[in-house]
Amino acid sequence: MAGQLSYAIMQAIAVHNGEGRHIIFLKSTKVFIQIYVAACVSYSFTVMMTKISVLLYYNRIFPIRWLRTTSFIVGGVVIAYDLAVVFIAALECIPLSSMWTGKPGRCIDTKGPFTALAIINVLTDVAILALPVKPVLNLNMRLGRKIQVLSIFLLGGVVCVFGILRAHALATVSDVDISWNATYSGVWSYIEISVGIVAACLPTLGPLFHKPKTRNPADYYIGLKSWKYTMNASTVSKDAPQDGIRLTYDITCEESPSDPVHNQSRSTSAPHGLPC
Numbered sequence: 001m002a003g004q005l006s007y008a009i010m011q012a013i014a015v016h017n018g019e020g021r022h023i024i025f026l027k028s029t030k031v032f033i034q035i036y037v038a039a040c041v042s043y044s045f046t047v048m049m050t051k052i053s054v055l056l057y058y059n060r061i062f063p064i065r066w067l068r069t070t071s072f073i074v075g076g077v078v079i080a081y082d083l084a085v086v087f088i089a090a091l092e093c094i095p096l097s098s099m100w101t102g103k104p105g106r107c108i109d110t111k112g113p114f115t116a117l118a119i120i121n122v123l124t125d126v127a128i129l130a131l132p133v134k135p136v137l138n139l140n141m142r143l144g145r146k147i148q149v150l151s152i153f154l155l156g157g158v159v160c161v162f163g164i165l166r167a168h169a170l171a172t173v174s175d176v177d178i179s180w181n182a183t184y185s186g187v188w189s190y191i192e193i194s195v196g197i198v199a200a201c202l203p204t205l206g207p208l209f210h211k212p213k214t215r216n217p218a219d220y221y222i223g224l225k226s227w228k229y230t231m232n233a234s235t236v237s238k239d240a241p242q243d244g245i246r247l248t249y250d251i252t253c254e255e256s257p258s259d260p261v262h263n264q265s266r267s268t269s270a271p272h273g274l275p276c
Helices: 002-017 029-061 065-090 111-130 133-137 143-154 157-172 183-209
Strands: 228-232 246-254 265-269
Touching (some): 002 029, 029 111, 029 183, 065 111, 111 157
Antiparallel strands (some): 228 246
């Protein structure tokens, strides 16, 4: 949220300075370029933190070896991608001040690198979107519940749409009259990070749409009501799936007030869906 807010503030300053209008109406070229670099840093930071948080969330609820390894690889690509965006924006010209002072400097064309990095960004979105599909399908739940859970995860696919629109805007932007032509890429960038934050929070909002049956809200996860599940890789039976993971369920029940051992709790292993 901090990254998104800072990006919005910088875009507001840029618009006040003349972004979205032809370059002859810019109030300050120096401010325009400095805001551009700062916005690239803010965008990269926000995208990186959003995707890393989603990957860590996957590792928390699906502690499977192949998913953990894949998450680390995708996370490494995400970090490398966002650092590349920052370095390209900050080192577009050496020294950077030559972009607004007119003094001699060594500059590069950023259109190609930014377009390539935008494509990589979309690919990481697709990879993150696909990661939880297999673990959810392997859960011992009825088909309707699986579809509900998958729908919440796959709503993040909207981020991919805006990522593609941003990549197209970067690929087609003209270097002439940049304050006018670069407007769409800035708009799509802001929409992408905003929708990304919402999509990252969606899997945790399931309990808001279900009437609580217990007093402890921590006992819910996406409508899975009064029981919690864990994936235990250390106790694999002969019937375990091919990936070596077996589902075990830990169900904690509270005794009724009439029970002589009131205020004590017992933990029992029960088949999926069997109430205590």
